[in-house]
Amino acid sequence: MKMSDYWTTMASLVGMLAFCQTILQLVFPPELRLALIHLLTRMRHVFSSHTYFDITEIDGVNTNELYNAVSLYLSSSVTVNGAVSSTSNNTRLSLTRVPNSSSVTFGLSNNDRITDVFNGVTVLWEHVVVQRQVQSFSWRPMPEEKRGFTLQISKRDKALVLDSYLDHIVGKAEEIRRRNEERLLYTNSRGVSLDSRTHPWDSVRFKHPSTFETLAMDPERKKRIMEDLREFANGQGFYQKTGRAWKRGYLLYGPPGTGKSSLIAAMANYLGYDIYDLELTEVQNNSELRKLLMKTSSKSIIVIEDIDCSISLTKREKVKRKNNNNGCYDPDLTNGSGLMDEPGSSVTLSGLLNFTDGLWSCCGSERIFVFTTNHIEKLDSALLRSGRMDMHIHMGFCRFQALKILLKNYLRMEEGEVDGVVLKEMEECVEDAEITPADVSEVLIRNRSDAEKAVRELLCVLKERVVRRRKSGGVKKKKEEGEEDEEEGEEEQEKRALDSPNGNREFFGFEDEKDGDEDADK
Numbered sequence: 001m002k003m004s005d006y007w008t009t010m011a012s013l014v015g016m017l018a019f020c021q022t023i024l025q026l027v028f029p030p031e032l033r034l035a036l037i038h039l040l041t042r043m044r045h046v047f048s049s050h051t052y053f054d055i056t057e058i059d060g061v062n063t064n065e066l067y068n069a070v071s072l073y074l075s076s077s078v079t080v081n082g083a084v085s086s087t088s089n090n091t092r093l094s095l096t097r098v099p100n101s102s103s104v105t106f107g108l109s110n111n112d113r114i115t116d117v118f119n120g121v122t123v124l125w126e127h128v129v130v131q132r133q134v135q136s137f138s139w140r141p142m143p144e145e146k147r148g149f150t151l152q153i154s155k156r157d158k159a160l161v162l163d164s165y166l167d168h169i170v171g172k173a174e175e176i177r178r179r180n181e182e183r184l185l186y187t188n189s190r191g192v193s194l195d196s197r198t199h200p201w202d203s204v205r206f207k208h209p210s211t212f213e214t215l216a217m218d219p220e221r222k223k224r225i226m227e228d229l230r231e232f233a234n235g236q237g238f239y240q241k242t243g244r245a246w247k248r249g250y251l252l253y254g255p256p257g258t259g260k261s262s263l264i265a266a267m268a269n270y271l272g273y274d275i276y277d278l279e280l281t282e283v284q285n286n287s288e289l290r291k292l293l294m295k296t297s298s299k300s301i302i303v304i305e306d307i308d309c310s311i312s313l314t315k316r317e318k319v320k321r322k323n324n325n326n327g328c329y330d331p332d333l334t335n336g337s338g339l340m341d342e343p344g345s346s347v348t349l350s351g352l353l354n355f356t357d358g359l360w361s362c363c364g365s366e367r368i369f370v371f372t373t374n375h376i377e378k379l380d381s382a383l384l385r386s387g388r389m390d391m392h393i394h395m396g397f398c399r400f401q402a403l404k405i406l407l408k409n410y411l412r413m414e415e416g417e418v419d420g421v422v423l424k425e426m427e428e429c430v431e432d433a434e435i436t437p438a439d440v441s442e443v444l445i446r447n448r449s450d451a452e453k454a455v456r457e458l459l460c461v462l463k464e465r466v467v468r469r470r471k472s473g474g475v476k477k478k479k480e481e482g483e484e485d486e487e488e489g490e491e492e493q494e495k496r497a498l499d500s501p502n503g504n505r506e507f508f509g510f511e512d513e514k515d516g517d518e519d520a521d522k
């Protein structure tokens with residue numbers, strides 16, 4: 001018998017069995033009917049070219065996590081770009097909105113089907129809902145309906161499901177869950193009791209609109225950061241294999257208004273993480289800092305803004321001056337700052353480094369530390385040393401690529417829609433103008449109802465700034481260094497400072513400090 005004949009015969013047999021099932025439902029009493037239906041279903045499955053997997057909502061008495069995961073997963077495959085995909089037009093969708101979420105999710109209605117394609121294999125999902133038989137007594141009341149998903153997959157592709165499809169579904173569902181839930185912004189306040197019962201962090205809903213799409217930044221750098229974040233979030237296996245704590249540190253530096261806080265918000269929105277905004281000045285000592293860390297959840301970003309303004313670092317430098325032994329100061333050998341003078345009285349650099357680096361940083365997992373500063377040169381070399389913060393990101397003045405993103409954000413103007421001559425002029429002067437994205441935004445917001453006017457005014461502002469800077473000697477005639485610009489210079493400077501111990505001292509302002517001290521003494 002030919003293969004095709006074989007399958008045709010099988011298909012007619014399966015069809016016949018299905019027909020018998022329907023007849024049975026009409027003719028026999030319920031108990032007998034149920035038993036025969038079971039028998040016929042089994043026979044149908046034996047002769048069918050497909051394998052079936054049942055995923056019921058309640059497994060014994062416990063809720064089946066896989067059911068919820070499939071439900072969420074299918075809700076995402078139903079909506080692609082807002083359009084209904086991979087379902088026939090007849091498919092009914094149910095709409096749900098979970099508490100604390102602003103987004104609506106689609107789901108498969110009762111007894112409807114949907115196809116999904118994974119690694120080139122098409123599978124069929126059916127949402128099976130049947131009425132549960134009435135229970136006379138139960139310790140745990142069951143829902144009236146018995147719900148489950150049936151996955152139909154070709155027998156030859158069975159291994160695929162067991163190997164990777166279900167893992168894929170669980171991973172995707174987790175991602176959707178995080179995306180749908182609203183994120184929280186936590187902050188610490190002074191004097192909160194840190195006993196085991198109270199929560200030292202206050203939280204509010206975090207609804208910052210900043211995303212990587214709206215962030216005005218060079219697209220290449222943006223892409224690199226996004227890849228880095230994605231790799232981190234998906235890197236559980238890597239961190240386990242290499243024996244590293246599953247955490248990552250970013251140092252964002254640059255002038256005010258260049259988007260450091262906006263980048264943090266974009267990171268949180270991108271990964272769906274909560275933010276812990278740690279106010280270091282409110283933390284009384286290292287042990288309080290440690291307790292705060294212990295009460296953060298995983299999948300979170302722990303932020304310390306303006307780290308150079310933190311009291312601990314200033315104190316540390318004062319102690320360093322007192323203890324200075326011919327400039328051979330090593331922040332890692334001493335235990336940091338004011339500790340020696342005032343034990344336990346304040347947060348010290350070593351306490352902070354333990355917080356990010358030491359054993360305590362590993363309680364919990366999947367955490368990102370972000371420090372920001374306007375003055376990287378004021379930071380202690382111990383914080384900048386390699387291995388401390390994994391990525392140093394310079395947020396600089398607005399450049400042409402970033403400017404175009406801002407025009408799109410605020411005026412909805414694509415590159416082609418702006419007058420070519422004006423755009424060219426902007427390109428020529430934007431770097432010399434040394435304008436922050438915040439200042440550009442301000443001009444655009446002010447004139448957002450009239451895009452033409454906004455662009456004209458922005459060009460005037462840029463030109464004025466260039467003229468002003470030229471007068472004050474801030475702009476060189478023409479950059480002979482070509483593209484070797486200031487940003488590169490700053491990063492180079494940072495590297496050089498770290499490489500050389502003497503350079504280090506200058507770069508991190510140890511020389512300036514003397515003046516500062518003298519001022520203070522006066």
Ligand SMILES: Nc1ncnc2c1ncn2[C@@H]1O[C@H](COP(=O)(O)OP(=O)(O)OP(=O)(O)O)[C@@H](O)[C@H]1O
Pocket residue numbers: 214215216217254255256257258259260261262263374395436437438439441
């Ligand atoms: N790179 C950017 N992309 C998009 N918007 C930006 C960017 N930089 C600044 N802005 C705009 O300027 C405002 C201030 O930016 P933001 O608070 O992120 O700057 P910052 O670098 O954190 O400043 P500070 O050092 O003062 O904390 C933001 O609300 C945002 O609208």
Ligand SMILES: [Mg+2]
Pocket residue numbers: 260261262305372
């Ligand atoms: Mg900020």
